Amino acid sequence: MTIFAPSTPAEVLSTVQWAAAEEAPVEILGHGSRRGIGRPLQTEHTLDISKLTGVTLYEPAELVLSARAGTPLAEVENLLTENGQQFAFEPMDYGPLLGGASGRGTIGGVLASNLSGPRRLKAGAARDHILGIAAVSGRGEAFKSGGRVVKNVTGYDLSKLMAGSWGTLAVLTDVTFKVLPAAETEVTLAVRGLLDDAAVAAMALALGSSAEVSSAAHLPERIAARVAAGHLGSDAATLLRVEGFGPSVVYRLEVLRNLLGKAGPLQEIAGEASKTIWRDIRDCMPFADGAARPVWRVSMPPSEAHHMVMALRMQAAVDAFYDWQGGLVWLSMSEDDPEAELLRGLIKTHGGGHATLVRASASHRAALPVFEPQPPHLAALSARLKAEFDPKHILNPGRMAPGSSSATLPQSTEAAAP
Amino acid sequence: MSGLAMPKSDAETLGRRAEIVADMRIIVPGEGVVDTTNEMRAFETDGLTAYRQLPLVVVLPETVAQVSRVLKYCNERRIRVVPRGCGTSLSGGALPLEDAVLLVMSRFNRILAIDYPNRTVVAQPGVTNLGITNAVEPEGFYYAPDPSSQIACSIGGNVAENSGGVHCLKYGLTANNVLGIEMVLMNGEVVRLGGSHLDQEGYDLLGVMTGSEGLLGVVTEVTVRILKKPETARALLIGFPTSEQAGQCVADIIGAGIIPGGMEMMDRPAIHAAEDFVHAGYPLDVEALLIVELDGPSVEVDHLIGLVEAIAHRNGSTTCRISQSEEERLSFWAGRKAAFPAVGRISPDYYCMDGTIPRKELPRVLAGMRDLSEKYGLAVANVFHAGDGNLHPLILYDANVPGELDKAENFGADILRLCVMVGGVLTGEHGVGVEKRDLMPEMFNQIDLDQQMRVKCAFDPNHLLNPGKVFPQLRRCAELGRMHVHRGQLAFPDIPRF
Numbered sequence: 001m002t003i004f005a006p007s008t009p010a011e012v013l014s015t016v017q018w019a020a021a022e023e024a025p026v027e028i029l030g031h032g033s034r035r036g037i038g039r040p041l042q043t044e045h046t047l048d049i050s051k052l053t054g055v056t057l058y059e060p061a062e063l064v065l066s067a068r069a070g071t072p073l074a075e076v077e078n079l080l081t082e083n084g085q086q087f088a089f090e091p092m093d094y095g096p097l098l099g100g101a102s103g104r105g106t107i108g109g110v111l112a113s114n115l116s117g118p119r120r121l122k123a124g125a126a127r128d129h130i131l132g133i134a135a136v137s138g139r140g141e142a143f144k145s146g147g148r149v150v151k152n153v154t155g156y157d158l159s160k161l162m163a164g165s166w167g168t169l170a171v172l173t174d175v176t177f178k179v180l181p182a183a184e185t186e187v188t189l190a191v192r193g194l195l196d197d198a199a200v201a202a203m204a205l206a207l208g209s210s211a212e213v214s215s216a217a218h219l220p221e222r223i224a225a226r227v228a229a230g231h232l233g234s235d236a237a238t239l240l241r242v243e244g245f246g247p248s249v250v251y252r253l254e255v256l257r258n259l260l261g262k263a264g265p266l267q268e269i270a271g272e273a274s275k276t277i278w279r280d281i282r283d284c285m286p287f288a289d290g291a292a293r294p295v296w297r298v299s300m301p302p303s304e305a306h307h308m309v310m311a312l313r314m315q316a317a318v319d320a321f322y323d324w325q326g327g328l329v330w331l332s333m334s335e336d337d338p339e340a341e342l343l344r345g346l347i348k349t350h351g352g353g354h355a356t357l358v359r360a361s362a363s364h365r366a367a368l369p370v371f372e373p374q375p376p377h378l379a380a381l382s383a384r385l386k387a388e389f390d391p392k393h394i395l396n397p398g399r400m401a402p403g404s405s406s407a408t409l410p411q412s413t414e415a416a417a418p
Numbered sequence: 419m420s421g422l423a424m425p426k427s428d429a430e431t432l433g434r435r436a437e438i439v440a441d442m443r444i445i446v447p448g449e450g451v452v453d454t455t456n457e458m459r460a461f462e463t464d465g466l467t468a469y470r471q472l473p474l475v476v477v478l479p480e481t482v483a484q485v486s487r488v489l490k491y492c493n494e495r496r497i498r499v500v501p502r503g504c505g506t507s508l509s510g511g512a513l514p515l516e517d518a519v520l521l522v523m524s525r526f527n528r529i530l531a532i533d534y535p536n537r538t539v540v541a542q543p544g545v546t547n548l549g550i551t552n553a554v555e556p557e558g559f560y561y562a563p564d565p566s567s568q569i570a571c572s573i574g575g576n577v578a579e580n581s582g583g584v585h586c587l588k589y590g591l592t593a594n595n596v597l598g599i600e601m602v603l604m605n606g607e608v609v610r611l612g613g614s615h616l617d618q619e620g621y622d623l624l625g626v627m628t629g630s631e632g633l634l635g636v637v638t639e640v641t642v643r644i645l646k647k648p649e650t651a652r653a654l655l656i657g658f659p660t661s662e663q664a665g666q667c668v669a670d671i672i673g674a675g676i677i678p679g680g681m682e683m684m685d686r687p688a689i690h691a692a693e694d695f696v697h698a699g700y701p702l703d704v705e706a707l708l709i710v711e712l713d714g715p716s717v718e719v720d721h722l723i724g725l726v727e728a729i730a731h732r733n734g735s736t737t738c739r740i741s742q743s744e745e746e747r748l749s750f751w752a753g754r755k756a757a758f759p760a761v762g763r764i765s766p767d768y769y770c771m772d773g774t775i776p777r778k779e780l781p782r783v784l785a786g787m788r789d790l791s792e793k794y795g796l797a798v799a800n801v802f803h804a805g806d807g808n809l810h811p812l813i814l815y816d817a818n819v820p821g822e823l824d825k826a827e828n829f830g831a832d833i834l835r836l837c838v839m840v841g842g843v844l845t846g847e848h849g850v851g852v853e854k855r856d857l858m859p860e861m862f863n864q865i866d867l868d869q870q871m872r873v874k875c876a877f878d879p880n881h882l883l884n885p886g887k888v889f890p891q892l893r894r895c896a897e898l899g900r901m902h903v904h905r906g907q908l909a910f911p912d913i914p915r916f
Contacts, residue, residue: 006914051914061670062776062777064776120617127622147842149843149846150807151582151586152845155870157580157593158869163625165621165622181675208534210646247717250717324616351613356619372620375609375610377603385623388899389869
């Protein structure tokens with residue numbers, strides 16, 4: 001077993017070329033903060049990019065930042081904070097949920113797992129903020145895509161293709177992100193005591209108003225006590241975040257108060273306290289209990305998700321809370337069984353969406369599809385794409401889909417040779 | 419279009435034209451097949467009118483099943499297909515080929531669902547961009563990306579081109595506002611990417627499809643995010659003695675944490691052309707004019723107007739008007755929105771470019787353009803999406819003067835080379851199409867282009883869908899598929915290993 005720890009893009013290239021020549025599968029690793037997500041890998045070798053570090057370009061006035069893929073996210077976020085800027089997509093930290101330390105993870109990993117947070121609702125995910133990349137494909141070819149300007153339609157958007165590809169198509173060496181000014185003021189309005197149904201209606205009303213709500217989450221009774229060190233108390237809390245310039249925030253909170261004043265008791269939470277709540281929601285702290293019970297991350301149409309949860313509860317004991325206006329459901333199973341088929345079946349009958357088994361034992365992750373299985377045509381298309389970028393299956397093989405499915409794909413490129 | 423090489427027509431396909439037309443009539447009965455030269459004339463060009471070509475046949479399907487059957491038929495017989503929405507591409511993305519079926523999606527013109535609680539609209543691809551906003555306007559909603567052709571351009575075409583618009587600095591491009599699509603692959607398979615939920619399972623194929631210029635698949639349904647209309651909008655009209663000062667003002671506005679709904683710049687020739695045309699009251703003694711629009715609740719807009727005004731003053735603005743009414747705001751925009759026809763008035767023809775640059779390079783690029791203007795003996799006027807660095811130089815020429823179109827195209831190519839040289843890109847929102855196809859190597863090396871073509875191979879291995887666009891030279895997928903690897907030593911034997 002060899003761990004390669006390159007510190008330059010050229011060394012990454014040379015390592016992947018070696019692996020491609022030897023047909024030696026490698027695990028692509030940054031800090032390992034999300035190593036527990038996906039099918040367990042069984043590779044002899046590891047390509048550790050955590051030495052490939054450094055911010056290579058940061059021009060706040062141009063709203064752009066480039067860094068080597070192994071640069072710690074925490075370091076980049078500190079730099080942005082010093083300049084009054086941020087990643088608007090609010091990348092979550094899986095550390096606490098997966099039983100690791102918080103504050104770890106690389107900037108390349110942010111893209112490879114397409115991270116986002118509560119502001120996803122308004123600002124998008126990592127995919128919406130990536131401007132350009134440099135990477136090495138499984139063929140051992142160093143390539144670039146995109147650029148360093150925010151508006152660019154030159155050629156296919158391979159940068160987006162890297163988003164959520166979990167290191168299975170190419171090894172990122174450089175990423176360029178769009179950055180945005182951090183909000184001057186942040187206040188959260190909490191409506192207390194709502195049941196899921198009423199909470200989802202309240203959130204839809206708020207998002208359909210001119211209050212420009214940037215995040216909307218619902219923490220059912222008891223779950224509410226598990227964020228912000230219990231400061232919220234245990235009554236259900238439907239949380240609406242309003243961000244921007246002071247006078248605007250004051251005005252928009254008034255809009256929300258008028259809209260929701262009759263829905264339930266209202267509470268305003270400002271500044272650091274508000275930030276703490278959203279950070280805890282972002283990082284799924286209510287389920288970061290050090291246990292290994294399965295946790296699902298489910299994305300669905302906001303008005304449908306709680307119906308699905310209700311139906312699920314008829315057959316399995318679960319804890320749930322909601323982000324993204326109700327469309328993102330975090331589910332913690334009370335038993336060891338992830339109930340994958342049951343859950344995914346219910347999602348299909350409730351407007352569609354997808355479920356990712358973000359926390360589970362290695363044996364469950366080996367036996368069950370961690371990522372939502374795709375319909376046959378789409379799965380075949382994805383497998384063809386994987387084969388184009390990594391024909392020898394050396395990059396994180398099997399992490400997203402079992403290797404066997406890619407082995408069955410028509411080797412169109414090779415077979416079609418004249 | 420002087421030197422534009424398109425893929426060589428396939429004689430066998432041309433020879434089987436009658437048979438193909440007859441088969442198309444079986445798949446798409448009724449009025450859906452157009453094959454007379456006269457009727458096909460309407461489809462021979464798109465928004466890039468310098469290029470014209472009659473297609474093999476025009477097919478206007480009405481159902482997804484028909485699209486699927488047409489593509490499958492053509493795939494099996496190796497017949498090329500060019501998809502077309504409303505034909506407004508400014509880069510020749512929908513330019514027909516002599517031996518290709520032109521697949522026109524304009525009959526897919528229905529809005530299928532409006533869901534206010536989830537803020538989504540499901541539309542067929544032929545619905546116009548503005549048609550979506552019109553459908554949801556009564557409830558106070560709108561669809562944010564607003565390309566200037568929004569009256570005419572289709573949402574399916576917007577997906578193909580990843581269209582932008584004046585408001586995309588704040589609200590994002592098409593890619594950031596589309597949640598899902600249904601599409602048909604060249605082999606006839608129908609796949610859905612995303613939906614009315616956020617993010618997709620698996621690879622971000624939706625992200626790849628958006629801006630793929632009709633080379634990967636044919637979009638048959640689009641789900642978009644709609645937003646509540648901002649309560650109000652006001653604009654500032656600010657004049658500067660130099661473009662440097664205007665550029666610094668833009669940087670300072672963003673540096674102050676303000677992301678305006680729109681931020682446009684015009685240079686002296688553009689200001690004069692626009693003012694002569696619409697009499698918007700633009701100052702004529704300035705080198706650069708900024709329009710900064712702020713939208714949101716009026717308390718916020720008023721607050722930010724004050725901040726922007728102070729920033730403009732600090733940067734040496736010589737005029738600064740603030741709109742006091744909706745009428746006045748629209749008058750500020752009237753000149754900018756009429757900039758293209760205004761330039762069309764002072765010149766028989768103009769050629770619109772679309773590079774993007776890091777904003778700080780603006781003075782250098784404008785100076786470079788002045789030099790090029792002298793070299794080619796052609797005038798140029800500039801409008802500029804100042805917030806995001808997207809330049810639209812308008813090159814003035816006369817197509818009736820022999821050689822002048824070539825000159826204009828060469829001038830344009832030099833401008834784009836300059837954009838790339840300063841760290842920018844060839845196209846910000848109009849697409850590569852046929853227009854900038856041969857300039858792709860200015861930005862990408864062969865390995866970069868190979869990776870993009872490999873995506874194409876996964877979707878359309880026979881290169882049948884919209885060939886001749888985007889890529890200077892399409893390499894055979896078989897050739898791209900070969901691995902060139904050398905067993906043996908690492909080139910860097912000193913990489914730390916543990």
